[in-house]
Amino acid sequence: MQDTWWQSLVQWTLWGAAMALIMGWVSRNRLKPRPEDEARLLRHPISTLVIGVVGTVFFFGLAIISNTIGQNRTATVWTTLCFVSLGLMSAPMILDYVYGRHQVSEDAIAYGRLFGRRGVMRWADVRRIRFSPGMKWFVLEDQQRTRVRLSAMLMGLPEFARLALARVPPEALDDRTRTLLTETSLGRPPRVWG
CATH class of the missing domain: 2.30.29 (PH-domain like)
Structure with missing residues (x-):
C-alpha cells in the first residue's frame, strides 16, 4: 500500500520537529552556566556523549538484530554493512567527548x-x-x-x-x-x- 501525501507530510514534519528539539537541546547545553574553575576549559556538553552513545548502540543493535531474530530474505551483507557504517559514524562523537578537551x-x-x-x-x-x-x-x-x-x-x-x-x-x-x-x-x- 502506498503512503498518501499527508502521511509523508506527517512523517517528515515529525522528523523535522524531533531534529529541531535535539539540536535545541544541544545548543542550550553548551550555553549552561559553568563553575568559575571551568571558565577556560572548552569541552563538549553531555548531550554530545548521549547522542554518540545512542547512535552507536542503535545502529550496531540494528546490525545484530537484522542478522539474528530479525533475519529475513531482505537482510544481506549490504544491509549489515550499512548499519555498521552508521554506527561507526556515531562513534567519533564519543571519542570527541572524551578527548576533544x-x-x-x-x-x-x-x-x-x-x-x-x-x-x-x-x-x-x-x-x-x-x-x-x-x-x-x-x-x-x-x-x-x-x-x-x-x-x-x-x-x-x-x-x-x-x-x-x-x-x-x-x-x-x-x-x-x-x-x-x-x-x-x-x-x-x-x-x-x-
Whole structure:
C-alpha cells in the first residue's frame, strides 16, 4: 500500500520537529552556566556523549538484530554493512567527548585531538583562524601548518573567542571571522543547526 501525501507530510514534519528539539537541546547545553574553575576549559556538553552513545548502540543493535531474530530474505551483507557504517559514524562523537578537551590561557591554547594526542598552540604563532560553516568548527592554523579544530558545540567558546580576539595577530582574522568571534565572545556562538 502506498503512503498518501499527508502521511509523508506527517512523517517528515515529525522528523523535522524531533531534529529541531535535539539540536535545541544541544545548543542550550553548551550555553549552561559553568563553575568559575571551568571558565577556560572548552569541552563538549553531555548531550554530545548521549547522542554518540545512542547512535552507536542503535545502529550496531540494528546490525545484530537484522542478522539474528530479525533475519529475513531482505537482510544481506549490504544491509549489515550499512548499519555498521552508521554506527561507526556515531562513534567519533564519543571519542570527541572524551578527548576533544581544550584549555585556553593568556598565552596559548592546549588542545586535544580525536584519538587522544595533545598539543599546545601559542596565540602569537596563529597565522589564521577561520570558521567552517559546513563543519561547524573554528579552524586555527599556526606557522608550522598545524591545525586545531574547535567545534561550535563546545562549552566555553566565549572565553576562547575573547582570548583569540585579544591575543591572535590581527592579520590572522578576516572580517567575517572577526565578527563571528566578537558575537561568540558576547555569548552568541555560531548555530549548530542550519
